[in-house]
Each structure stands twice: as C-alpha cells, then as structure tokens.
Amino acid sequence: MEIIPFECGPLATNCYLVIDNQTVGAGSESAPTIVIDAPPDAVSHLLPVIKKRNLKIEKIILTHTHWDHTLDTAELKRYTNAPVYVHKNDEYRLLKPNETSIFKLPFEIEAVVPDIYLEDGMKINCGLLEFQVLHTPGHTEGGICLVNFENNVAFTGDTIFCRSVGRTDFPGGSTDTLLSSIKNKILTLPDDMMVYSGHGEPTTIGDEKKFNPFLDEIIDFDSVVSVLSNDS
Numbered sequence: 219m220e221i222i223p224f225e226c227g228p229l230a231t232n233c234y235l236v237i238d239n240q241t242v243g244a245g246s247e248s249a250p251t252i253v254i255d256a257p258p259d260a261v262s263h264l265l266p267v268i269k270k271r272n273l274k275i276e277k278i279i280l281t282h283t284h285w286d287h288t289l290d291t292a293e294l295k296r297y298t299n300a301p302v303y304v305h306k307n308d309e310y311r312l313l314k315p316n317e318t319s320i321f322k323l324p325f326e327i328e329a330v331v332p333d334i335y336l337e338d339g340m341k342i343n344c345g346l347l348e349f350q351v352l353h354t355p356g357h358t359e360g361g362i363c364l365v366n367f368e369n370n371v372a373f374t375g376d377t378i379f380c381r382s383v384g385r386t387d388f389p390g391g392s393t394d395t396l397l398s399s400i401k402n403k404i405l406t407l408p409d410d411m412m413v414y415s416g417h418g419e420p421t422t423i424g425d426e427k428k429f430n431p432f433l434d435e436i437i438d439f440d441s442v443v444s445v446l447s448n449d450s
C-alpha cells in the first residue's frame with residue numbers, strides 16, 4: 219500500500235491517494251487506487267500524479283460532506299469515471315451543497331448524486347487492499363472512517379486529528395455523539411495504528427490516547443470506572 223497525501227484548498231484539507239502497488243506487474247498495468255475526499259483544487263493536485271503513475275481510480279470515498287472535503291467531487295468523477303461513496307446520513311449536503319452550506323460561499327458548488335452508500339462494518343476493496351468502514355457520527359451525521367487492518371492505517375476525516383477532534387457546532391454535529399464515536403470506534407483500534415485525518419499531520423492511536431487534550435474526559439472516565447469496579 220502506498221499513501222500519497224495532498225493538502226488542498228483554503229482550509230488546508232487533506233486528500234489521499236491510496237494505491238495498491240502489489241497488483242501492478244501481477245498482470246495489470248495500472249495500479250488500483252482509491253481517492254479519499256475531494257477538497258477544493260484536488261483535481262489539479264491529483265491529475266498529474268494519476269497520469270504520470272498510470273493509476274486506475276476505482277472509487278472516490280467521502281469521509282463526510284462538508285464542502286472543504288467535497289468541492290471537487292463532480293469534476294474528479296468526470297475525469298476518473300469512478301463511483302462516489304458516501305454515508306446516507308451525509309448525502310443531503312452533496313445533493314444540495316449551496317443550500318446546506320453554513321456560510322455564504324463566494325462560489326457555486328456543483329451537486330453530486332452519490333453512487334453507493336457507505337455503512338458501518340462494510341468492506342471496501344481496491345485491488346488487493348481491503349478497507350473496513352466505521353460510521354463515526356458527531357462531526358456530521360454520516361461521518362465515516364476507513365480502516366485497513368493489514369497495513370495498520372486509519373483515515374479518520376474530521377472525526378479525530380493530531381491532538382484535536384472535529385468541531386461539533388455545525389448543523390448535524392453533537393459533542394456527545396462525537397466522543398462516543400471516538401471512544402467506541404477509534405480508541406479501540408491498535409495503539410500503533412497510523413491515523414491520517416482530514417486536516418493536519420498524521421498521528422497514531424496510541425499518541426492520541428496519551429496526548430490529545432480533548433480525549434481526557436473519556437479516557438479519565440474509563441479509568442475511574444475501572445478503579446470503582448476494582449474496589450467493589
């Protein structure tokens with residue numbers, strides 16, 4: 219597996235090419251690849267690499283549908299012919315991007331009809347790579363993370379960042395829901411798993427457990443519960 223990160227657009231949103239580099243040479247000339255998120259300017263960043271490396275974009279997977287992660291989706295789909303994957307609960311922002319935008323944006327966003335709905339526990343293949351979908355609502359209703367256990371990596375969108383978590387004050391956000399998604403779906407992943415998020419630098423699950431100040435509440439709560447239950 220090869221991961222190529224791109225930082226795109228005015229909000230420095232991360233977009234990833236995730237390449238199955240084992241399939242090339244084993245009978246195929248182009249490497250099966252997925253794109254994770256399609257932020258503003260993603261197409262101008264990705265296309266030269268896609269052409270140069272002769273990558274076959276098989277899927278465009280959206281971690282959630284805030285415009286800073288989706289603005290280039292329609293254009294990227296036209297260039298690659300790849301189906302767009304999104305969780306059903308986040309679909310409405312893709313269908314009506316301008317009406318659902320929180321701020322009045324100085325540009326129009328092109329609507330996209332998704333092809334396939336992502337669901338919790340669903341397996342997604344790209345060549346020899348397999349990803350598991352985790353539904354992690356809280357930042358948005360239909361936010362998802364994508365985990366590849368074989369290579370020990372997770373793509374977490376705006377659910378969790380290096381030393382931070384996704385904001386929950388936008389429509390559809392909920393702090394309780396976000397913290398419970400992080401506690402039950404993300405912190406249960408292996409400590410040495412790499413985390414690639416929607417903004418900022420990569421990190422690991424273990425480092426976030428130790429150093430992420432926004433998780434003190436849920437982690438302390440756990441240790442209090444275990445102390446209490448040990449006493450009884």
Ligand SMILES: [Zn+2]
Nearest residue numbers: 282284357376
């Ligand atoms: Zn977001």
Ligand SMILES: [Zn+2]
Nearest residue numbers: 231286376416
């Ligand atoms: Zn974002």
